[in-house]
Amino acid sequence: MDNSLLGNLLILFGLSIAVIFVFLRIRVPSIIGFILTGILAGPHGLGMINAGDEVEFLSEFGVVLLLFTIGIDFSLKNLLQIKRPVLLGGSLQVGLTLALTYVIAGFTGLAWNKAIFIGFLVSLSSTAIVLKLLDERAEITSPHGRNTLAVLIFQDLIVVPMMLFTPFLAGMPEGATNVEVAGILIKAISLIIFVYLSYRWIVPKILYQIAKTRSRELFLLSIVMICLGVAWITAELGLSLALGAFLAGLIISESEYSHEALGRILPFRDIFVSFFFISIGMLLDISFLIDNLALIGILAVSIIVLKAVIGGIASLILRYPLRIAVLTGLALAQIGEFSFILSMTGVEYNLFDQIAYQIFLNVSLVTMALTPFILNSSPKVADFFMRMPLSDKIKCGLRSAELEVISDEKSSMRGHLLIIGFGVNGRNVSKAAKMAGIPYIILEVNAETVRIEKSAGEPIIYGDATQDAVLEYAGVREARVAVIAIPDAAACRRITSALRGLNPNLHIIARTRFVKEVSPLYELGANEVIPEEFETSIEIFSRALSEYLIPRDDIERCIAELRADGYKMLRGLSGEATAIHRLEQELPEFKVVTLRVHEDCLLVGKSLIEIEMRKRYHVSILAIRREKGSIFNPGGEDILRPGDALVVTGQIGDILDIVPLLRRRKLRDKPII
Secondary structure: OOOOHHHHHHHHHHHHHHHHHHHHHOOOOHHHHHHHHHHHHOOOOOOOOOOHHHHHHHHHHHHHHHHHHHHHHOOHHHHHHOHHHHHHHHHHHHHHHHHHHHHHHHHOOOOHHHHHHHHHHHHOOOHHHHHHHHHHOOOOOOHHHHHHHHHHHHHHHHHHHHHHHHHHHHHOOOOOOHHHHHHHHHHHHHHHHHHHHHHHHHHHHHHHHHHHOOOHHHHHHHHHHHHHHHHHHHHHOOOOHHHHHHHHHHHHHOOOOHHHHHHHHHHHHHHHHHHHHHHHHHHOOHHHHHHOHHHHHHHHHHHHHHHHHHHHHHHHHOOOOHHHHHHHHHHOOOOOHHHHHHHHHHHHOOOOOHHHHHHHHHHHHHHHHHHHHHHHHHHHHHHHHHOOOOOHHHHHOOOHHHHHHHHHHHOOOOOOEEEEOOOHHHHHHHHHHHHHOOOEEEEEOOHHHHHHHHHOOOOEEEOOOOOHHHHHHOOOOOOOEEEEOOOOHHHHHHHHHHHHHHOOOOEEEEEEOOHHHHHHHHHHOOOEEEEHHHHHHHHHHHHHHHHOOOOHHHHHHHHHHHHHHHHHHHHHHOOOOOHHHHHHHHOOOEEEEEEEOOOOOOOOOOEHHHHOHHHHHOOEEEEEEEOOEEEEOOOOOOEOOOOOEEEEEEEHHHHHHHOHHHOOOOOOOOOOO
16 A cells, blocks of 8 residues: 555554554553554554555654653652662662573573673563553552662663663674774763763753743754754764663753753654554564464563563562562563664664564563553462462561561560551651650561661561561550551552451551542451542642631531541441441441640639530540549549540530630630539
8 A cells, every 4th residue: 555654644643543542441551552553554464554664764763752751851869869779679680680581592502692682682671561550550659669660760771771782792793803892982982971061061051042032942943953963973973863862861851951851852752652662563573473473472471480580589689578579570571662672773783683583572562462461460479479388588578687676676565556658658657656655666668768767766677567477576466556558559458457367456547549448448457547539638628718718617627527428438338347447337427536625725623523524515525644644434523634635425516516615715605614
């Protein structure tokens, strides 16, 4: 079919829209949809487009923009803040994968330089697919999500020296001279000097003058010119366009214009990058896939297992618990989009023949297509490994020396607060506990966080709270309250179940991101579940009412009523959990709260029989807490003192009515005597 470029573009856009629409409905990443579009439209599919040169040109431009935006978004300062998981975890994953792939490829009789190059390709994973799937599952901020992200960041960075080293690999076999090797090194050093000079002096001055004109068109053209200009320079030096584009982005990254440049380029990048994946699909030979289905299937499964095992081992070396290591390894088990870019460089330098290239394309696409299914099944795989007869040190990430310290720390604790997770929520809970003088122990799976906080004096323990052994070490049987403050929904459910099984009397407060998680957590035994979606909406409407000058007391009453109604609805979704939970489910307005008696309120110095709290306000005082001792089930002769903490029970509306009595001298209604 002899179509014009415009006609080809219309075919690709129309077909990709249809394919991606279907894929999104079945929760398959759009990248796979673009690849399928290329397969269908290409010469090996329906043959709708035969003019592949134009599409290849657009795809190459897309790769340039992709690397350019990655360079802009890269921040050396931010990298140094998470340097341990990125540099150590990433280098372990890439290094071990590269080494093992090199050994295996060497046994097949490949030359050493080609074996190393295949190791480059296999070691990289798909940043786009994995991060999209983790984001949809709300797991990017989970421990295994953060660990996966750190490794992917390292992979995105290491692809640049891999591109730089590929010509060196191609030049090393017979016929290469010391002069040629020295020439490559001189080019690399010259390029680094050029990038540094541009980064420090040349580009900032140019962009400053451009920005002064306040012309968006001129700014965009200047950014594109810098991108293409540096890419052209690297191409003239015999290096890749993609490498130059990344360096161009790096030049802009630390300037005050980086965010504006990124915002201008992103829409163009998304369009042109789609052509890259479409062009990959067009290169795929379906008949080759069918003829070599067994070989491609075996290679794809072998690579998935190899990368999953190595990713898990790298995580275990970083002292992550076994469950997190398994989840991280499975998330990194596919071959990534940067491997495609690198493979084109290999073809250019004769490190790949056409048969090897077709095998690589087919195997890579199979691993990428299986990624959504692997991630969906990864929790079950992790549970399988956790049931294996392995030591607690492997399952929980603990060391023998640490277990002795933990036992010493918790031996004297009774009725303490157990905080699981030391993010923003966990830190705030620990600060409040410290201010109130409540003993507490923290459980955290980030080894670096544990090291820093332990040196600062925090009673923090490293370990996976989904494991009974870790909870036992933290004194769960002697604890009074447990707060689960982690973003991982699956882990939160496991921890809730484990806590309830180990301590039936424990008061469990669980934090979850979504309302849909409330019901499962109550069924597993949580006493209270705080969904962030619900609480965020309360905070938003509270601030909105404040802007309309609504009195604070009215806002608090509205918040209390909304919480009572909302949590009644949420609890109604769950089954029976604990006795207290069933009581709150039947009487959602029934509350037990603690109120402070202020020094200047009119109730000070009066006995409970004078106040007649139950008769006048329908609120019962269950206990009076004081520094020198508490009075439980107080009698009518007991007198209120300044600073007393009253534990009261009643309907939420009645409790709100007595709050002003404990704060003010002047009463609005209902005289005390």
